[in-house]
Amino acid sequence: MKGRQPQLPSKPGREKIGYYGAVNPITGQLFVRQAYTFNSNTCGSFLEEFMVARGTEAPGVKVVMVADNASWHKRPMRLLAERWPERFVVLYLPPYSPDLKVIERVWRLTRRVCTHNKYFDRLDDMAATLLGFFMAHAEPNDTLRTLCAII
Secondary structure, three states: OOOOOOOOOOOOOOOOOEEEEEEOOOOOOEEEEEEOOOOHHHHHHHHHHHHHHHHHHOOOOOEEEEEOOOHHHHHHHHHHHHHOOOOEEEEEOOOOOHHHOHHHHHHHHHHHHHHOOOOOOOHHHHHHHHHHHHHHOOOOOHHHHHHOOOO
16 A cells, blocks of 8 residues: 555564675675574685685686674684685775675575565565575676676
8 A cells, every 4th residue: 555664564572684795896796695693703714615616607707705793703704814815805894894895696586586475484485586686696697797897
């Protein structure tokens, strides 16, 4: 109805789903992994998997990871930078600057396309919708390349 806020049902409870993600702003290629919790261990696992995938895609290319100051990012990123100093560099953003982090643009688009004003009866249904979006952007693409262009 015009002039009224849409009303969506919601389920009570604490079920949730989260993702770690990295995007290449030059190609638009998206790398995402599901996480049930966010801590130093899950961040480290994501980064290891990311670096292994990057090594097979583009050997010899240096990765510059732009990260916020979340406490669970610091130790795993430091360990990777020490392990692969020739391949991995971390650039920490100033506090309270999410607009500088290009992955935040991807999360915003994901919410707009996949979950905004949509009700999912089951968490698995939401996960399948999100996975479809992420898989559609796992290869170089113009949508995310344009969205994440560094101006």
